[in-house]
Amino acid sequence: MHQPRRIDDEELISHCKTGSLKYQELLYKQFYGYAMGIGLRYSLNRDDALEVVNDAFIKVFKAIHNFQSDKPFKAWLRTIIVNTAIDRRRKELKFQLHVEVDDGMQVSGGVTAVESLGAGDILKLMMQLPAIQHAIFNLYEIDGYNHDEIAGMLNIPSSSSRVYLSRAKEKLRTLLRTEDQNDGRTVR
Amino acid sequence: MDEQFDKNITDRVKEVFENYEDPFAHDSWLRLREKFPEKRRRRPVAWWWLGTAAALLLFFGIVLLLNKENVQTKKLAFKKINTIKAEPPRSLKEHGEKNNDLNAGDNPVNEEKVAGTGAHSERKITTRKRTITAGQNKAFDQQQHGQLANAVQRPVPGNGFGKNNPLTKEVADSANRPAIKTQKEQLAENVRPKMAAANDSAKHTTLQSQKSINSMFAQDQQLSKSNHAEKQKNDTKKVRFGVYAATYFNYAKGSDNQVNIGAGFTSDISLAKNLKLVTGVSIGQNSLNYSSPASFNAAVPASASLLTAAASSHYSSFGINVNTASPTLKNYNASLVGLDIPVNLKYAFDPQKSDTYILAGLSSGTFINETYTSQYSYPAQQTQDQVSHSSFNGFYFAKTLNLALGTGFNMGKNRIIVEPFLKYPLDGLGVQQLRFGAGGINLKFNFQPAKK
Numbered sequence: 185m186h187q188p189r190r191i192d193d194e195e196l197i198s199h200c201k202t203g204s205l206k207y208q209e210l211l212y213k214q215f216y217g218y219a220m221g222i223g224l225r226y227s228l229n230r231d232d233a234l235e236v237v238n239d240a241f242i243k244v245f246k247a248i249h250n251f252q253s254d255k256p257f258k259a260w261l262r263t264i265i266v267n268t269a270i271d272r273r274r275k276e277l278k279f280q281l282h283v284e285v286d287d288g289m290q291v292s293g294g295v296t297a298v299e300s301l302g303a304g305d306i307l308k309l310m311m312q313l314p315a316i317q318h319a320i321f322n323l324y325e326i327d328g329y330n331h332d333e334i335a336g337m338l339n340i341p342s343s344s345s346r347v348y349l350s351r352a353k354e355k356l357r358t359l360l361r362t363e364d365q366n367d368g369r370t371v372r
Numbered sequence: 373m374d375e376q377f378d379k380n381i382t383d384r385v386k387e388v389f390e391n392y393e394d395p396f397a398h399d400s401w402l403r404l405r406e407k408f409p410e411k412r413r414r415r416p417v418a419w420w421w422l423g424t425a426a427a428l429l430l431f432f433g434i435v436l437l438l439n440k441e442n443v444q445t446k447k448l449a450f451k452k453i454n455t456i457k458a459e460p461p462r463s464l465k466e467h468g469e470k471n472n473d474l475n476a477g478d479n480p481v482n483e484e485k486v487a488g489t490g491a492h493s494e495r496k497i498t499t500r501k502r503t504i505t506a507g508q509n510k511a512f513d514q515q516q517h518g519q520l521a522n523a524v525q526r527p528v529p530g531n532g533f534g535k536n537n538p539l540t541k542e543v544a545d546s547a548n549r550p551a552i553k554t555q556k557e558q559l560a561e562n563v564r565p566k567m568a569a570a571n572d573s574a575k576h577t578t579l580q581s582q583k584s585i586n587s588m589f590a591q592d593q594q595l596s597k598s599n600h601a602e603k604q605k606n607d608t609k610k611v612r613f614g615v616y617a618a619t620y621f622n623y624a625k626g627s628d629n630q631v632n633i634g635a636g637f638t639s640d641i642s643l644a645k646n647l648k649l650v651t652g653v654s655i656g657q658n659s660l661n662y663s664s665p666a667s668f669n670a671a672v673p674a675s676a677s678l679l680t681a682a683a684s685s686h687y688s689s690f691g692i693n694v695n696t697a698s699p700t701l702k703n704y705n706a707s708l709v710g711l712d713i714p715v716n717l718k719y720a721f722d723p724q725k726s727d728t729y730i731l732a733g734l735s736s737g738t739f740i741n742e743t744y745t746s747q748y749s750y751p752a753q754q755t756q757d758q759v760s761h762s763s764f765n766g767f768y769f770a771k772t773l774n775l776a777l778g779t780g781f782n783m784g785k786n787r788i789i790v791e792p793f794l795k796y797p798l799d800g801l802g803v804q805q806l807r808f809g810a811g812g813i814n815l816k817f818n819f820q821p822a823k824k
Contacts, residue, residue, distance in 0.1 A: 203766055204803050212404065213397040220400075221392030225385075238404040245408065298380045303388045325382045326389070353378045360381075 193257050201249050208245050218258065219265055224307060225322050226269035236272055240265040266327055270319065270337055277316050277338060298360065309359055317352035324349050423711060423740075427653070430637055434613050438819060612640045613819050618656065620793075620812025627660040627808065638816065640718065648718040650731060655711055655740070660808055662704040702755060703747040708802055712737040716774050727780025727789055735772040735795065738764055742802050762803045771799040772809070780818070789816040 196214065199207035219240065223233035243264050251260060270277070301309075310318050319338070323329040324345070331349075335342040394400075618634040636654020643649055716733025742762040747755055778791035791814040797807045 199805070202805070204805075205762060205765075206760065206803060209401055212401050216397040216400060217393045218390070220394045221389035224392070225389055234400055234403065238400065238407065241404060242408050298377075298384045301384055301388070303392060306385055306388055325378075326385055353374075353381075356381055357374065357377055 194253050197248065197251065197253055197257060200245065201251075211244075212241055215258070215261055219261060221303075222262055222265045222327075223269060224303070225310065225326065226266065226273065226319065228311070232272070236265060236269045239272075240268040243268065262327065266323070267337075270323075273315060273319065274338075277319055309356060312359055313352055313355055317348050317355065320345055320348045321352040321356075427637075430653070434637070434819070437613070610642045614638045614640070614789075614816050616654075616789075616791075616814045616816040618654070618793075618812055618814045620656075620795075620810045622658050622660055622808055622810050624660050624797075624806060624808035627662050630659040630661060632657040632659060632810070634712075636712070640818075643717075646720050646723060648720070650716040650718045650733070651714060653711065653713055655709065656810075658706075658708045658710055658808065658810065660706045660806060705745040705747075706802070706804065706806055707741075707743045707745075708739045708806075709741045710737055710739045710801075712772075714774055716776075727778065727787060729778050731774065731776040731778065731791075731793075733774045734770040734798075735774055736767065736769045738767050739802055740764065742804075744804060760803075765803050768799075768801050771801060772796065773798055776814070778814075778816070783817075787818040789814075789818060791816055 191210065193214075196207055196211045200211050216237070219237045220233060223237040223240075224230065227233035227236055240261070244261060251257070310321075313321065316338075320334055323334050323337070324331070329337070331342040331345040334340075334345045338345070615637055616635065618636075620632055620634070621629045622632055623629055634654050634656025636652055636656075638650060638652035638654075641649040641651070712735050714733055714735045716731045718729050718731045720727065720729040722728070740763060742765065744760045744762075746758045746760075748758065773796040774793065775796070776791050776793035778789050780787045780789040782788075793810075793812065793814055795810040797809045799805075800807045
């Protein structure tokens with residue numbers, strides 16, 4: 185029986201550089217899950233996330249001839265998706281910058297059973313954060329940007345980025361503790 | 373405590389979303405294609421129009437060029453005949469001098485008539501004959517003469533016979549021709565009984581001598597001049613055009629050989645005595661059929677497995693277990709309609725005597741339409757065809773090596789050339805980067821005079 189051969193990323197990318205639609209489709213499908221994971225974290229809902237991901241892939245296909253094959257493709261794709269998502273929410277983020285600076289809560293946090301959280305639970309939690317905190321938490325904690333880079337991306341002072349991150353974490357702790365109490369779980 | 377809690381959250385988020393899986397990849401891809409291929413679809417239309425316009429331009433250019441050549445040749449021959457005809461026919465004059473009144477007819481009318489077209493030459497000679505006869509006969513019935521003059525209604529200026537004879541002018545008046553013919557016939561009928569046998573013999577002598585000498589001179593000179601002109605034209609001509617049809621086999625590793633056809637225009641540009649640059653444009657069908665997956669993999673390993681992978685991915689998006697329902701590629705067929713632009717060098721062994729030559733060069737081009745049909749079989753003994761189309765996906769520069777050997781034969785005024793050829797692939801072509809070549813015979817029709 186004929187067994188399909190696994191195509192490595194480098195081979196896929198080199199074929200995509202020739203403009204082959206078939207290989208673009210394969211590249212898309214190979215990295216779609218990974219891309220949606222990023223897109224969902226930065227978006228309000230699934231439709232928004234899909235728009236972000238598709239726009240990002242179009243940018244990828246248009247610019248792939250400039251991509252250097254010796255560098256990790258995932259990192260390049262991640263950068264494009266994050267930038268696309270931030271661009272898309274820039275207006276919203278700018279608005280929240282002014283109204284939510286003092287939206288902090290001082291809560292004493294505990295360690296809870298976060299290991300049991302699924303993708304849906306995490307997204308629900310994230311949606312409860314103000315957009316600016318949501319974005320900065322993602323950028324700093326998950327995608328590894330530093331405060332200076334975030335400040336440049338969002339056009340805010342880096343000190344503000346630190347404050348928003350701190351408040352985002354505090355709010356997440358609060359939200360998780362509240363959920364745990366409502367569910368009657370044991371807080372560890 | 374808080375730091376540990378934050379770390380746990382961060383780690384969990386990373387863990388969940390780094391390995392995030394979404395089953396709707398195929399549907400999402402279709403949504404992306406609503407945006408993404410729009411720009412790409414415009415290109416083929418533009419290319420198609422450009423290609424069609426270029427082909428039409430080339431075609432009409434060739435037609436105009438050929439027409440111009442024909443008209444020039446005809447004009448040359450025509451001019452020659454007229455010049456020869458315009459010379460005073462000596463035998464006729466001599467004969468006229470012998471017959472008294474004929475000199476009276478030595479007038480502009482005769483010249484006018486002789487200076488007519490070649491097609492009318494015979495008719496003019498006949499008319500002149502009758503003119504002379506009529507003029508010679510002094511006993512001609514004046515009443516009938518007057519009728520004739522009235523019928524023509526266009527008196528010819530001049531002296532003597534020509535002045536009063538309407539027949540000389542009537543030939544040029546095509547509108548009155550039927551009526552005049554009747555009058556001429558009446559005249560001839562009246563005159564004929566009165567004419568002596570001498571007149572008949574004079575006619576015969578005049579015509580025969582004119583025909584025999586003048587026509588021989590005319591033909592000879594015309595032939596030599598036209599040959600000379602043609603030779604000069606051929607010598608100075610740097611570019612020659614032709615059309616050709618091709619029948620060939622497509623070959624590729626693992627594929628069954630497929631017979632295909634093509635056609636195109638070609639132009640030969642002289643570089644040196646024995647060397648020509650040959651270029652043009654052709655359209656041709658190429659088809660490949662891979663009946664076994666193993667052979668297909670040997671030829672294009674990436675594509676076969678990718679297609680299978682694509683099918684697997686498609687089914688996995690609907691929650692089907694890919695491992696158990698994985699399809700197998702059973703048959704793969706590629707059909708490509710290509711636009712080929714060859715640039716070859718042609719070395720003629722003896723260009724003065726024959727058209728035997730060898731040719732080598734490179735081909736570039738694109739594909740107007742690419743259709744790939746994959747037939748998959750599933751464990752449940754079902755088969756499904758997956759067809760993908762693509763147009764003008766890219767321009768492939770110098771990716772085929774051309775080798776050919778040709779020899780020409782006379783066909784009327786032009787040449788027909790039989791050219792066995794081989795196209796060897798230097799790289800993959802088309803969306804699937806198939807590496808295929810072709811071998812067959814070109815039948816070329818060159819618009820050029822036959823070699824002597």
